[in-house]
Amino acid sequence: METYAVAVFDSIDDESQVxxxxxxxxxxxxxxxxxxxxxxGVEIIDENPDNMEPIILIKTNQTK
Numbered sequence: 581m582e583t584y585a586v587a588v589f590d591s592i593d594d595e596s597q598v599x600x601x602x603x604x605x606x607x608x609x610x611x612x613x614x615x616x617x618x619x620x621g622v623e624i625i626d627e628n629p630d631n632m633e634p635i636i637l638i639k640t641n642q643t644k
Contacts, residue, residue, distance in 0.1 A: 583627045584608035584636075588619040592640070596623055609637075616641060
């Protein structure tokens with residue numbers, strides 16, 4: 581089974597911090613959507629160590 585982690589970051593220059601791992605994609609996406617309401621940025625990370633591009637979804641709440 582593929583597993584994913586969800587991480588948040590406070591600014592574009594900030595390193596992300598994993599909030600929860602070992603999630604199905606559906607659970608990771610649900611958590612992603614909830615966290616995006618309260619954090620600057622959120623990302624979903626593929627936990628497969630062989631994946632050369634582990635960040636599969638990233639979004640920010642940057643205001644214009």
